[in-house]
Amino acid sequence: MHLKKVQHIAIFLIFFSLVSQRFSVFAQKNILELLPGSEKLIYDENKKTQRLIGNVRFIYQGNKMFCDSATYYEKEGIVNAYGNVHINKDDTLNLFCDSIHYFSKIKKAKLWGHVRIRDREYKITTDSLEYDANKGQAVYRHGGKIENILKKEILLSKVGYIYPDSKNFIFSGNVRYNTPNIKMTTDTLKYQYLQKKVYFYGPTKITTEDNVITCSKGWYHTESEESLLQKNVQVLQESTIIKGDSLYYHPKKGLAIGRGNIFYADTTEKISFQSQYFYKNDAKKINFITDKALCSYLLEKDTLFIHADSIFVFSDSLKKVTSAQAYHHARFFKSNLQGRCDSISFLKDKGFMEMFYDPIVWSQNAELKGVKMNAHLKDSVLDKIEILENSSVVMEVDSSLYNQVYGKEMFCYFLQNELHKVEVFGNSQTIYFPEEKTDKDSIFEIKRSGMNRIYSGDIKVYLDSGEVKKVVYLTQADAVFYPFNLINKEEQFIKNFSWNPLLRPKRKEELFNR
Numbered sequence: 001m002h003l004k005k006v007q008h009i010a011i012f013l014i015f016f017s018l019v020s021q022r023f024s025v026f027a028q029k030n031i032l033e034l035l036p037g038s039e040k041l042i043y044d045e046n047k048k049t050q051r052l053i054g055n056v057r058f059i060y061q062g063n064k065m066f067c068d069s070a071t072y073y074e075k076e077g078i079v080n081a082y083g084n085v086h087i088n089k090d091d092t093l094n095l096f097c098d099s100i101h102y103f104s105k106i107k108k109a110k111l112w113g114h115v116r117i118r119d120r121e122y123k124i125t126t127d128s129l130e131y132d133a134n135k136g137q138a139v140y141r142h143g144g145k146i147e148n149i150l151k152k153e154i155l156l157s158k159v160g161y162i163y164p165d166s167k168n169f170i171f172s173g174n175v176r177y178n179t180p181n182i183k184m185t186t187d188t189l190k191y192q193y194l195q196k197k198v199y200f201y202g203p204t205k206i207t208t209e210d211n212v213i214t215c216s217k218g219w220y221h222t223e224s225e226e227s228l229l230q231k232n233v234q235v236l237q238e239s240t241i242i243k244g245d246s247l248y249y250h251p252k253k254g255l256a257i258g259r260g261n262i263f264y265a266d267t268t269e270k271i272s273f274q275s276q277y278f279y280k281n282d283a284k285k286i287n288f289i290t291d292k293a294l295c296s297y298l299l300e301k302d303t304l305f306i307h308a309d310s311i312f313v314f315s316d317s318l319k320k321v322t323s324a325q326a327y328h329h330a331r332f333f334k335s336n337l338q339g340r341c342d343s344i345s346f347l348k349d350k351g352f353m354e355m356f357y358d359p360i361v362w363s364q365n366a367e368l369k370g371v372k373m374n375a376h377l378k379d380s381v382l383d384k385i386e387i388l389e390n391s392s393v394v395m396e397v398d399s400s401l402y403n404q405v406y407g408k409e410m411f412c413y414f415l416q417n418e419l420h421k422v423e424v425f426g427n428s429q430t431i432y433f434p435e436e437k438t439d440k441d442s443i444f445e446i447k448r449s450g451m452n453r454i455y456s457g458d459i460k461v462y463l464d465s466g467e468v469k470k471v472v473y474l475t476q477a478d479a480v481f482y483p484f485n486l487i488n489k490e491e492q493f494i495k496n497f498s499w500n501p502l503l504r505p506k507r508k509e510e511l512f513n514r
Contacts (some may be wrong), residue, residue: 007487046151048074057079065101066337077104079376085111092117107133115140123147126160136165154178157189167193175200183207196222203232212236215247224249232422233258239268244278254282259294262289269312270298287313292512295324297348299334299380306344307331307511323347330355331435331511336417338362338505341373353376361385362504365466366419367394368412369498373450393422394499395466403432403468405461406494422461429494433466450483453491 016242040053050072052058057066078101087095099111109131117124126144131137139161146155158173169191177184179461187202199219206213216231227249229235235242235249245260258264258278264287265272276291289295290310297304308326315321326344332353346352353375355361361368361375363382371389375382382506389395391410395403408426412419424430433448452468457475482488505511 020420030128062089078102079104085166095115095324121148123149136163138162150182169193170295196224198222210237224250224345225252229494240264240266242278254280256280266321268316271321272296273311273313275311281317285315285317285319287315289313293326294511295326297324297346299377302334302336305333305511306346307506308344321348324341329514331505333505333508333511336363339373340505341502351380351383353377358499360503363414363417363419365395366399367499367504368392368410369394372408382414382417384414386410390496391424392494392496393419394494394497395463396499396501397433397435397448397466401433402493402497403463403466404494404497404500406431406496407459418465420463422441422463423458424461425458426458428456429493430456430468432457432473435467448484450481450491451487452479452481453488 008443024379033204033243040261042051042053043045043049052070052072054068056070057064058070058195059065064078064087065081066084066086066088067081070079072079079179080099082099083274085095085097085100086437087100089095094117096114096116096118097111098110102109111129111131113127115124115126115129117129124144124146126140128140128141130139130141132139133232139159141159143158144156146160147153155171155175155177156169157175159171161170163169170188171190172188175184175186175189177189186200186204186208186387188200190199190201191197192199197219201217204213204215204218212469213235215229215233218233220226229247229249229267231245233242233244233248240259242256242262242264244258244262246258248257249255256278257280258458260276262273262278264278264280272295273287273289274292274294274296275289277289279288280286288310293308293311295306295311295313297306306326308330310326311327312327313321314323314325324344324346326346330342330344331340332344339355339359339361341355342357344356355373355375357371359370359373361373365371368385368387369392370387370391372389374386375383376386377383385429387410389408391407393405393410393412397403405422406427406429407424407426410425411423412423415499431451431453433451435438436447436449439446454471454473455478456473456477459474459477460472461474462470480491482491
């Protein structure tokens with residue numbers, strides 16, 4: 001996100017301070033000096049008034065004033081000027097309007113009709129303007145336009161408040177700010193000059209070359225480019241989007257911190273985040289999410305969802321995602337593969353995912369378990385899973401029968417996301433219930449007559465749809481077949497047998513279930 005161009009707003013707002021301070025010349029000594037050119041002067045001794053008519057020119061409190069007619073109330077200290085009013089200060093500031101009323105005792109001025117204030121760089125246009133020196137406030141209430149003549153900057157609003165003493169400025173009502181490089185619309189805009197901050201309230205939209213930003217509240221520092229966006233925040237760039245309740249952004253430091261209903265997506269990297277807290281540091285090449293954290297990675301024909309208490313996503317110098325790490329109560333889900341463990345490490349380019357601390361993985365009717373697992377994705381498709389220590393694969397064949405494989409280590413191979421081969425090394429145990437197909441009137445019937453129990457050192461098991469089709473012994477084997485009525489109950493299940501269908505997430509929303 002590049003908000004640097006927003007800082008131009010500070011330039012013309014400083015002009016308000018200069019203009020407002022120049023209004024203060026009205027507080028000088030109350031002497032009216034008539035210049036040559038007036039057609040008629042009428043003095044009322046009783047009312048102590050001076051009326052000038054026709055091509056009126058005079059100097060009052062150091063300002064040159066021109067108009068069609070003017071009345072000066074000496075006792076009240078009031079000057080009223082009418083028709084083609086023009087006030088000039090030091091040949092640098094010019095003010096035009098249809099009429100002006102200045103009350104020197106209460107230090108207030110009112111300008112009416114086609115008001116224009118202009119210096120060598122800026123021009124203010126409005127219908128009417130009021131200035132109160134006691135409050136240090138200048139106000140227009142019926143629409144105003146501010147232009148930077150040199151830089152093509154324009155600000156429009158219905159109401160504008162200018163405070164030269166505190167150097168604060170407030171605009172409200174359909175506020176629009178435009179330059180050749182930025183467009184900004186908001187309901188209310190407040191500028192604090194001493195703090196170099198612009199505050200905006202109400203639905204706000206900021207458009208630059210690289211960003212489209214919307215929110216309902218926030219502030220922006222005109223020098224450091226630091227900003228805070230709040231309520232209904234959305235930041236659109238060419239390939240990324242950030243949404244949330246609140247977003248702190250500091251582009252010079254490469255920082256972004258989001259809170260509340262955060263959503264971040266990078267279409268180029270095919271990755272997105274959801275969480276209640278989001279931290280992005282471009283200098284450290286890291287993204288961090290926590291509190292209902294969910295990371296989504298778009299695969300070729302599927303999406304991999306990863307959830308954990310905290311998730312770190314790392315990038316390279318080109319902001320290309322390289323890896324992700326999920327810590328504590330980690331879960332993942334894709335349409336044909338689900339799993340849970342304590343922590344996950346995922347290397348994006350290599351398609352390599354490590355699972356730590358008693359992981360469980362489900363694929364079709366198979367449940368894989370071990371102390372640690374390594375999953376390999378090939379072209380975004382599951383290719384192999386390595387199971388280390390106390391490895392087991394359990395496949396449900398009906399509600400009470402399970403084909404089972406156990407060993408010290410396993411290598412499980414997948415074909416089109418289906419487990420089709422298991423290599424077991426060390427203390428292998430295989431228990432399965434072979435099926436027998438019979439053709440009866442062109443209808444295949446499947447029957448099971450018993451259980452095979454095989455103990456061996458190393459074996460290979462070939463499967464199809466969760467059914468054991470062939471077992472190859474790599475070392476000497478102890479194999480027994482038990483008819484159902486003679487099954488040894490002590491040998492019906494592998495070591496550390498468990499079946500956990502209730503832990504398996506059936507959709508991504510269930511990743512948050514503990």
